[in-house]
Each structure stands twice: as structure tokens, then as C-alpha cells.
Amino acid sequence: MRISLRGLTKRFGAALAVDGLSLDVRPGELVSLVGGSGCGKTTTLRMIAGFERPDAGQILFDDRVVNGVPPRRRNVGIVFQSYALFPTMTVADNIAFGLRVAHWPEPKLRARVAEMVALTHLGGLEGRYANQLSGGQQQRVALARALARRPEVLLLDEPLSALDAKIRLRLRGELRRIQQDLGITAVYVTHDQEEALSIADRIAVMRAGRIEQIGGPEEIYARPQTEFVADFVGISNLLACRVVSAANGVVDWEGERLRVPLAPGADGAVIVSIRPEKLSVGTDAAADRNRLQGVLEVVTFLGPFVRLEVTVHGRPFWVDVPTERATALERRKPLTLAFVPADCVVLPEGAPAVP
Amino acid sequence: MAPPPWCYCTNVTSSTRTAGGVLVLLVTFVLWPVLKVLWLSVAGAAGLTLANYEAFFSSSRLARILVNSLAVATVSTALTVLIALVLAYAVTRTTIPGKRFVSLMALLPLISPPFLVSLAFILLFGRNGLVTHGLGLDWSIYGFTGIVVAQIFTFLPPAYILLANVLGNMDAALEEAAENLGAGPLTTLRRVTLSLARPGLASAALIVFILCMTDFGNPILIGGRYNVPATEIYSQVIGMNDFASASTMSVILIVPCLLAYVLNTYWVGSRSYVTVTAGARAAVRPTPPALRWPLTVVAAGFALFTAVIYALIPLGSLVRLWGSDWSLSLKHYTFASTAEGPWPIWNSVKLAVLAGLIGTVLALLTAYVIERKRPPGARVLESLGLLPAALPGTVIGVGYILAFNVPPLLLTGTVWILVTSVVFWKFPVAVLAAINALKQIDPAVEEAAVSLGAGSVRTFVRVVLPLLTGTAFSIFVYFFINGMVTVSAVIFLIFPGFNLGSVAILNQVENGYPGVACALGTLILVIVIGAVLLLRALVGGDRVAILKV
Ligand SMILES: Nc1ncnc2c1ncn2[C@@H]1O[C@H](COP(=O)(O)OP(=O)(O)OP(=O)(O)O)[C@@H](O)[C@H]1O
Numbered sequence A: 001m002r003i004s005l006r007g008l009t010k011r012f013g014a015a016l017a018v019d020g021l022s023l024d025v026r027p028g029e030l031v032s033l034v035g036g037s038g039c040g041k042t043t044t045l046r047m048i049a050g051f052e053r054p055d056a057g058q059i060l061f062d063d064r065v066v067n068g069v070p071p072r073r074r075n076v077g078i079v080f081q082s083y084a085l086f087p088t089m090t091v092a093d094n095i096a097f098g099l100r101v102a103h104w105p106e107p108k109l110r111a112r113v114a115e116m117v118a119l120t121h122l123g124g125l126e127g128r129y130a131n132q133l134s135g136g137q138q139q140r141v142a143l144a145r146a147l148a149r150r151p152e153v154l155l156l157d158e159p160l161s162a163l164d165a166k167i168r169l170r171l172r173g174e175l176r177r178i179q180q181d182l183g184i185t186a187v188y189v190t191h192d193q194e195e196a197l198s199i200a201d202r203i204a205v206m207r208a209g210r211i212e213q214i215g216g217p218e219e220i221y222a223r224p225q226t227e228f229v230a231d232f233v234g235i236s237n238l239l240a241c242r243v244v245s246a247a248n249g250v251v252d253w254e255g256e257r258l259r260v261p262l263a264p265g266a267d268g269a270v271i272v273s274i275r276p277e278k279l280s281v282g283t284d285a286a287a288d289r290n291r292l293q294g295v296l297e298v299v300t301f302l303g304p305f306v307r308l309e310v311t312v313h314g315r316p317f318w319v320d321v322p323t324e325r326a327t328a329l330e331r332r333k334p335l336t337l338a339f340v341p342a343d344c345v346v347l348p349e350g351a352p353a354v355p
Numbered sequence B: 001m002a003p004p005p006w007c008y009c010t011n012v013t014s015s016t017r018t019a020g021g022v023l024v025l026l027v028t029f030v031l032w033p034v035l036k037v038l039w040l041s042v043a044g045a046a047g048l049t050l051a052n053y054e055a056f057f058s059s060s061r062l063a064r065i066l067v068n069s070l071a072v073a074t075v076s077t078a079l080t081v082l083i084a085l086v087l088a089y090a091v092t093r094t095t096i097p098g099k100r101f102v103s104l105m106a107l108l109p110l111i112s113p114p115f116l117v118s119l120a121f122i123l124l125f126g127r128n129g130l131v132t133h134g135l136g137l138d139w140s141i142y143g144f145t146g147i148v149v150a151q152i153f154t155f156l157p158p159a160y161i162l163l164a165n166v167l168g169n170m171d172a173a174l175e176e177a178a179e180n181l182g183a184g185p186l187t188t189l190r191r192v193t194l195s196l197a198r199p200g201l202a203s204a205a206l207i208v209f210i211l212c213m214t215d216f217g218n219p220i221l222i223g224g225r226y227n228v229p230a231t232e233i234y235s236q237v238i239g240m241n242d243f244a245s246a247s248t249m250s251v252i253l254i255v256p257c258l259l260a261y262v263l264n265t266y267w268v269g270s271r272s273y274v275t276v277t278a279g280a281r282a283a284v285r286p287t288p289p290a291l292r293w294p295l296t297v298v299a300a301g302f303a304l305f306t307a308v309i310y311a312l313i314p315l316g317s318l319v320r321l322w323g324s325d326w327s328l329s330l331k332h333y334t335f336a337s338t339a340e341g342p343w344p345i346w347n348s349v350k351l352a353v354l355a356g357l358i359g360t361v362l363a364l365l366t367a368y369v370i371e372r373k374r375p376p377g378a379r380v381l382e383s384l385g386l387l388p389a390a391l392p393g394t395v396i397g398v399g400y401i402l403a404f405n406v407p408p409l410l411l412t413g414t415v416w417i418l419v420t421s422v423v424f425w426k427f428p429v430a431v432l433a434a435i436n437a438l439k440q441i442d443p444a445v446e447e448a449a450v451s452l453g454a455g456s457v458r459t460f461v462r463v464v465l466p467l468l469t470g471t472a473f474s475i476f477v478y479f480f481i482n483g484m485v486t487v488s489a490v491i492f493l494i495f496p497g498f499n500l501g502s503v504a505i506l507n508q509v510e511n512g513y514p515g516v517a518c519a520l521g522t523l524i525l526v527i528v529i530g531a532v533l534l535l536r537a538l539v540g541g542d543r544v545a546i547l548k549v
């Protein structure tokens, strides 16, 4: 089923939680809403589920406007951040709840519960209560319960945020597999951009109740369109520059001339974004590189690579280099950073990013 | 977790001495009176005998009294818990208007003498009642109905607080999850909300049951000829000086109360559901009008009626002769009908302040010993400290007479028997509050003080006590209020020249001066509310809480 949001707006008192948001989620697609705390992700999700009524705009399931449809008639599965498992019921009864409410005949109901238990690898835990389960198991019960009624839409609100990093990795793969196997349309809220990049077909980066940019993971990562997106998704070195020559693609940063891919006619102030892994250390001879002289301050070991903090003109730069290349580096020593112009992304100067 | 070594090496003597002192106090003022009552009920001329119990159960009158109280307590409990549930649900899980007012009215009885409600109902539905007399009805509220109605309003607060806590802490996502899975409002209410509240409901029912069983003030005022054990014990002691029968009845009354207490502590207590988890939301979505308006009417109706009941007390104190002469006057405040004048009120204040000071110190000390020092036998201390929660005030009264009218502890006829009875009868709530407050304080804070060289006493006084000031004030207020309003235990223990305000109210009603009773009730209410407000103004409002039962 396709979900279309058209100019959705929601106010709480004077506060604008969602501000004219439009979004299309294609059938079978998983779209992730990411953004900082309070940017309206949960509110958007709750409007799709029917828990909040939009003040303006429309919600369509396929071509049907569902604004006035109460939550229990929307046939939307939802996984809550707190899981909201019924503590008075066993795992099996939790999963069967929606089926009982819909008066499924007992044999059919039991078969469906068994199917969900198998799908979410909960075998043997059917008789347990929520407080006898690990966090990861609770999360899977919540998913099984949401999917039992064969909803056409699955909504997930930070479903993994309460779990350890390791389990989070495993479960997000599992979530993705189940979503793709069932071909269910899904909206996945998270504030973890890395999670969004890894799980979603498309990512909608939200800010202050609006979608700042939407696109596939590679697109969002490699071609952010605003300073906020560049800063929020992954790590970027953002340089506030001034255009010197649009024709030659030259900008000025702190007195340094840098060559970057400028649009014809660019003028005034721009932001140049460069990812840490696109910066290299050393003095190889290639002539087309930009070069900056800096001082190495901190080296952080991150497994396959190390992250360097290099100060250039008083401003810290993040630089990722393979671990084996970092052994020769010494703290407090000057070094040269180099990068290819084509690896830079030039962004219009925008409002400063909200934390 | 094992206590850190310094517990043993540096403070053995002082902490064992404190624990020993607390133990002696609890044995003397909790266990000893109860044992005296138990002993007297089985002591015969020639050793142990069950003759008193045989006499009790072979007397159809006495057996009926027991059945009476069971019937009253059952009906009162059921209705109280039902109303508390509706109000708690309306306040915590819906968006009705006027929640604060409803909550305030539900809690008002916490700070008033327990039988003022009866007095108000007598003003409304008694023989000269506003309604009964006004409509010329040949009916009055005295008896079963009166007791039940009065008990509902009197014992609502503990049930309300408990259920409001349970429902208020519920993750709103639970109800939303049910709705999302297709459940209608009724299914959600029944299978999710109420199902979660079940342990809370059981607990509330057991607590209210004990309170109703042991209630003395309401039955004696509005019970008419409908006797219950608490009032029967009183007439046996005061009317016939028959301590053996009173003791027997006391033991029989203790049994169901203790049973309810044990059930609540050990069975229901282990069953409550902790539902608040990371990411849980408390916010409630707008309630649909079909539910919102009926609930508003019920909740507001209840709150307004409570307000009327409490307004009747000052009103009754200003009306010249209730039922016949409605002109206003201040003559009841001259207390001409009583030889004591308003002095019982000041005796109550004296008792309340003494009980407040002594009770607060003892409760904090006991909690500290139990929770932090954990001497061998800490469980015994705790059980003794909490035991009075299951004891009827009348039993405390009888037990204190039996235990303290002979040397070495001859306390009868002094203010100290009143003070100790209030302190130790009301000990459980105070100790629990102090223990809970201590649990909030990271033991590492004390360990840090000790590691920096502070001794045990200095640690308690300089580090722990300052963190407990809010709790200490709350406990003081709790004892103070109870000193002002309690009646069932102290009515046995007052002595000539030292009547109490709460007892004087009873005397005045019995002697046919409801106006004077209302004047006394008004003064007590004013003093209690004034003291609470004053203390809040002095030490900061949110630090002084009204402790729940
Ligand atoms: N029931 C409510 N009443 C009042 N304000 C609300 C309510 N729900 C949300 N808001 C406000 O609306 C804004 C958006 O909230 P929302 O929960 O959608 O943010 P979010 O993106 O999910 O944030 P987070 O990552 O912290 O969960 C916030 O400013 C929040 O304070």
C-alpha cells in the first residue's frame, strides 16, 4: 500500500510540531524518518497511525483519505519505542491480542500465532511474560504482535533504541529481512542516522517539522543538499567559504584558495562540505589537489581506521585514515591534508544547524 | 549486597546500641500491649482458658456484631474502591476538566477528623437533618446506611492515591497499542487498563477493608443501634469495665485485619506490574466526548458533594439551632455547653506537636537503622514497626491501658500515654516513607563521608539528615495531623482534665449539641490546614507532602 502525506501540519498549543510535511512512501518501501530530538518524527508517525489528528493536510492510504479513520480501523501495525507489551499477558496472548479482538476462530488464530513465533524466532518463549524476556526478545514480540493481523503498513518508532549496540545491529538486519519478505510498506523513525542509512530504501531527513531532504542512502550521504543534512548524516568538515571565481571554481577559506565544483554564477558565501575519509594525509605529488597545512592534535583508534583531529587555522578537521597509515604520525607535529575538488560538496549557506 | 566493612569495624557499638534501643521501644509500645490483650483474653482463674471465646461465639448478640462489621466493611470497601477507581481513572487517563479540584476533594479527608463526614451526614440526613427534616421524611440515616456512606467519604484517599499512582504511571502506549490492534474502548479498558490495575485494586480493597473494620468514629456517631466490634469494645471498657470481654473481642477483630494485612503485603505486593520503561509516554490523548462528559459529571458531582459536606461543618457551627432556628450566631464558639470550653483543642495541639516531634525522630532513626545499618534481625524491627498497620485503634487503646497502668511503666493519666499511642499506632506509614526516602539516597554518599573520616553519628547528622529534611517535615505533618484528628485509640487514654478536641466532638454530638461539635470540628480543620500551610510557607511548598495511609 502507498502512503501519501500531503501538507501535513500539527500544532500542540503554540508549538508547531509538524509543518506542512509532504511525503510519498511507495508500496513495499521502507522510508526512514531521521532528525534531531523534537523535530516531529514521532508526531508524523502518530498521525499516520491515527493517534493524532492533523490540523491541516491529508493522509492517504493508496487513494483513500484516512484523516477521519480511527486508529483501530486503519489496519496499521505499530511497534512502540517502549514496546508496550501487555504485562498481564504471555507472549502468545500478546501476539494473539489483535486476532482475538477481530474474532479469529481459535484454530486459525493459533496457526497464525505459531507462524509469527517462527517468523520472529520466538520459539519456546510463548508462555513467558514480558518481564521474563530480554530487551531483544521483547522487541521481537512487539514486532510479531504488530504483524499478526497482516497490516498493510508497518510503523516503527525507534524500535531498537532501548537495546545494546550488538543486538541492535543484528535485529535491524532481521527487521529489514522480515519487512522485505512480507513486502510491507514501512515507516521507520530513528534519530540514529547510521541506522537509517543501513536499513532504509529512502531517508527523509527532518528538521523543525519539515523534510529537509529525501533520497536513497548513497544520495543523502554523498550529495547532501543543505548544511544541516551534511552535518546530521555522517560526519562532515564544513567550511564557510567565499566565492572568488565561479568560472574557475575557486573559493576562499581563511585566506586559502581552494578549488571546488562550483555551479556557474555562484556568488557570495557558500559552505564546502568534505567527508573525513575524503581527506588524505601526506604530500603525494598529484597536482589537482587542494592542500592545507595543519597540526595533529588527537588520534582516535576506531578499528579498521583511525580518526585524526587536525587543527587548520584554529579550526578542527576530522580525517579518517587506514590504521596502518597512522603509525608514522606524531602528535603536535605539522602535516599536510589533501583532497580532490570533486570530493567536495558545495552547499548554500543556511541557518546554523540545530543540535 | 554485603555491607561495607566499616559497618562492622568502626561502628559496631553505636549502631548495635541504636538498633537495640529501637527494638526495646517497639517491643514495649507495639508488641507488649498486644500481648497483654491476647493474654487477658485467654487468662482464667486457673491458667489458660478459652472460656471467653466460647462465651463470645455462644452469644448471638456478640456474633451478630462481628457479622455486622464484616457486612459493613465489605459493602463500604466495594463502593469505596469502585468510586476511587472511577475518580483515579478520570483524573489520570482522561482529559476531563477540573482534575485538580476532583483530586483535592478526594484527598481532603486525609487532613480531617475521620468522623467529620458522619457529622455532616447527620446535619443532612439526621433526625433534624436539612434534607430529612426539611422534606418531612420519617427516615434518618443512622445505622448501616450511615456507616457505609460515611466510610466511603472517609476512606477514599488511600484507595484513590494508590489507584491514581497505578493508572498514572501506566505507559500510555499500552492503551494505544490495544487500540492500534483493533480493540474498542471497552475492550481496552477491560483487557489492558483494568487488568493492569488489578493488583492495585486488590491492595486498595484490603487496605480500605482494614480501615472500615477498625473504624470507630463513624459507627459511634452515625451507627445508631448498629453495633460493630470497635464500638462494642469501647462500651465494654468504658461502660462495664469488662476488660476480659474487650480483650477477647479485640483479638477476634484483629484476626481479619491481620489476614488482610498479610495478604496485601506478601501476596498482592509481589504481583504489581512495573510498566514504565524507557521511552514510555505518560501523555493522554483527548478523551472522546461520549466518555468525557459522563465522567466529568460523575467526578465533578462527587467533588462538589464532598465540598458541600465539608462546608456543612463550619456552616453548622454558625447556625443557632440546626433544624429549627436557622439564624446565624457565634454562640457555639462560647462552648457554654461544656465545662472544658475550647481547652480540649489546645490539648490536641499539644499532643499533635509532641507526637510530631517524637514520632519524626523515632521514625527516621528506625528507618535509618533498618535500611542502612541492617543489623541482624532488621526484618524483626521492620515487622514490629509495621505491625500497627493491622491493629485497630481500639485495640491499641485497650492494650495501652492494660500495659501501662502498672509500674514499671505507669503512663496512664499522663500525656505520654497519648503521645506514645499516636506515635506507635501511626508508625508504619511514617517508617515506610522514611525508608523509601532513604532508598532514594545513594549509599555511596554516606560511604564517601565515612571514607573521609566522618563517624557514624556525624554521617547521619551532617550528611543523611539534610537530604531527608523534606521527608522529615512530611512525617512531622503526618503525626501532627493524626494527633489532631485521631479518636479511636486516644478515647480510652484521655484522663480527667485532659480531654482532646476530637473526643470532645463526639461528646458534644452524644449530648445533643451538634452546633458545638461543628465549632470544634471547624477549629480542628482550621488548625490542621493552617499548620500545613504555615509549614509549607516556611520550608518550601513541595517539600512538605501529605503522606498517604
Ligand atoms: N502531546 C504533546 N503535547 C504537547 N507537545 C507535544 C506533544 N507531543 C509532541 N509535542 C511536541 O512536538 C514536537 C515534536 O515532538 P515529536 O515527539 O514528534 O519529536 P521527535 O522527533 O519524535 O523527537 P524524539 O527524537 O525526541 O523522539 C516537540 O517539540 C514536542 O515537545
Ligand SMILES: [Mg+2]
Residues within 6 Å of the ligand: A041, A042, A043
Ligand atoms: Mg520520538
